[in-house]
Amino acid sequence: xxxxxxxxxxxxxxxxxxxxxxxxxxxxxxxxxxxxxxxxxxxxxxxxxxxxxxxxxxxxxxxxxxxxxxxxxxxxxxx
Amino acid sequence: xxxxxxxxxxxxxxxxxxxxxxxxxxxxxxxxxxxxxxxxxxxxxxxxxxxxxxxxxxxxxxxxxxxxxxxxxxxxxxxxxxxxxxxxxxxxxxxxxxxxxxxxxxxxxxxxxxxxxxxxxxxxxxxxxxxxxxxxxxxxxxxxxxxxxxxxxxxxxxxxxxxxxxxxxxxxxxxxxxxxxxxxxxxxxxxxxxxxxxxxxxxxxxxxxxxxxxxxxxxxxxxxxxxxxxxxxxxxxxxxxxxxxxxxxxxxxxxxxxxxxxxxxxxxxxxxxxxxxxxxxxxxxxxxxxxxxxxxxxxxxxxxxxxxxxxxxxxxxxxxxxxxxxxxxxxxxxxxxxxxxxxxxxxxxxxxxxxxxxxxxxxxxxxxxxxxxxxxxxxxxxxxxxxxxxxxxxxxxxxxxxxxxxxxxxxxxxxxxxxxxxxxxxxxxxxxxxxxxxxxxxxxxxxxxxxxxxxxxxxxxxxxxxxxxxxxxxxxxxxxxxxxxxxxxxxxxxxxxxxxx
Numbered sequence: 001x002x003x004x005x006x007x008x009x010x011x012x013x014x015x016x017x018x019x020x021x022x023x024x025x026x027x028x029x030x031x032x033x034x035x036x037x038x039x040x041x042x043x044x045x046x047x048x049x050x051x052x053x054x055x056x057x058x059x060x061x062x063x064x065x066x067x068x069x070x071x072x073x074x075x076x077x078x079x
Numbered sequence: 080x081x082x083x084x085x086x087x088x089x090x091x092x093x094x095x096x097x098x099x100x101x102x103x104x105x106x107x108x109x110x111x112x113x114x115x116x117x118x119x120x121x122x123x124x125x126x127x128x129x130x131x132x133x134x135x136x137x138x139x140x141x142x143x144x145x146x147x148x149x150x151x152x153x154x155x156x157x158x159x160x161x162x163x164x165x166x167x168x169x170x171x172x173x174x175x176x177x178x179x180x181x182x183x184x185x186x187x188x189x190x191x192x193x194x195x196x197x198x199x200x201x202x203x204x205x206x207x208x209x210x211x212x213x214x215x216x217x218x219x220x221x222x223x224x225x226x227x228x229x230x231x232x233x234x235x236x237x238x239x240x241x242x243x244x245x246x247x248x249x250x251x252x253x254x255x256x257x258x259x260x261x262x263x264x265x266x267x268x269x270x271x272x273x274x275x276x277x278x279x280x281x282x283x284x285x286x287x288x289x290x291x292x293x294x295x296x297x298x299x300x301x302x303x304x305x306x307x308x309x310x311x312x313x314x315x316x317x318x319x320x321x322x323x324x325x326x327x328x329x330x331x332x333x334x335x336x337x338x339x340x341x342x343x344x345x346x347x348x349x350x351x352x353x354x355x356x357x358x359x360x361x362x363x364x365x366x367x368x369x370x371x372x373x374x375x376x377x378x379x380x381x382x383x384x385x386x387x388x389x390x391x392x393x394x395x396x397x398x399x400x401x402x403x404x405x406x407x408x409x410x411x412x413x414x415x416x417x418x419x420x421x422x423x424x425x426x427x428x429x430x431x432x433x434x435x436x437x438x439x440x441x442x443x444x445x446x447x448x449x450x451x452x453x454x455x456x457x458x459x460x461x462x463x464x465x466x467x468x469x470x471x472x473x474x475x476x477x478x479x480x481x482x483x484x485x486x487x488x489x490x491x492x493x494x495x496x497x498x499x500x501x502x503x504x505x506x507x508x509x510x511x512x513x514x515x516x517x518x519x520x521x522x523x524x525x526x527x528x529x530x531x532x533x534x535x536x537x538x539x540x541x542x543x544x545x546x547x548x549x550x551x552x553x554x555x556x557x558x559x560x561x562x563x564x565x566x567x568x569x570x571x572x573x574x575x576x577x578x579x580x
Contacts, residue, residue: 025163026164026331029163030323030324031320038307043299044306052153052156054156059163059365062361063362066167066361076351
């Protein structure tokens, strides 16, 4: 029973974390987050347009976060 | 054989191979509509990954993404932006839909919604919205395939005839094998396209400019306006952040509820397969990056293409490449069109029959008759899309952006069905009608205040109408609705017999 409660609590924390991440991520992919970042960083980073680096970066971050959420919330345990 | 002959021969051989791969599974599926539409709910992670990935890897990706980078510069990053989290809602929607599908035998999104609210009008409204979204999306795929054939045959096969040839092949294997044929051709084509995309994306900048960095140096020198966020608009002027952001948001909201994508929840073997597919989905987004590089490589390419949509095949045909390599690349572009087109035509026909004729009009059909009706419906769906493909002049990406307006209007109804206890049938129907009406009025009248996508205004009207009408018609949940929601949440003890439809 204790382990079930711990699992629920862990899953809930993971859900809150994912929701916060999704909000931040969306904000950074559109106005105002993207606009602010585009005004702060140079137009090209490592020789590549900043907009492209920024967009690819968020894909990689979201891949990592959603994978972490999947394991933390017990997604692998459900048949 | 001439170089052009070799290229054509490779594309034709590729089409023949797709036909064989697509026809084989027809022997395994059951004769029922569930077999034809939902693959007897048997698809595992490998096929699910590619079948959902094919929604990204379409003619839109292979031809539209390079076109967008070529003509709008970094404005093309919108394609990466909306896909980053666009599929995430499916992590939560998909498993609920899958449980309901298993319990009640659903194979389409609309019949799931109409069953929760016992409102036939919802099914009919969903059919209308689905057709409005799918026909331009399918037309886009056809135009892409036709363009490639026109270029590789050096104009001997016109784009209209090329589209007809490719989609005859699609029609044959979808008729024969249903979703199983679609799944296996998507897997085969997906692997082929992923490899080609990266080869092209690295090869073209290297051969034309000496590498990716030097390519952007050259663009910075000659066309610096293409590299500043958020890129250019359709008139070649600096795009507004409102326009860029609303295109990303509408596409992100609509992405998970595309009926043909959503229906895959009913084809999956289990909930874990759906969740793993969502987790892995962003890897497909990464394969769009080389296609954007191809578009950037075309910016300073001489001679420029007659039509920006043709930038990729145009460069391939003009670059000193082996005809075998060009043939493989062109086959990849055709594959991209087919791998999405087959899913869409199959889904549209299924929706018109299951949601329009069975759920909407209330006509009872035997499983085999239903399967035959769906097969018969493939032909008018393809014809309508073909007519639009030959008549519509806009770019491939613009066609997709239009399609996202109607499809986004489905999102509130899906969320309400699976999660919101207070939602009512009249409320959901009012939302759908208000949303699609506002979206279409804004679109058809060319109204785009502050450059915001019409789908956003439709969505605002949709949510407002759904909320107000649901409040006005609020009542206690029926026992069937209680059980419906319990099955969706996975908490019903005997979900298979929980609710009568």
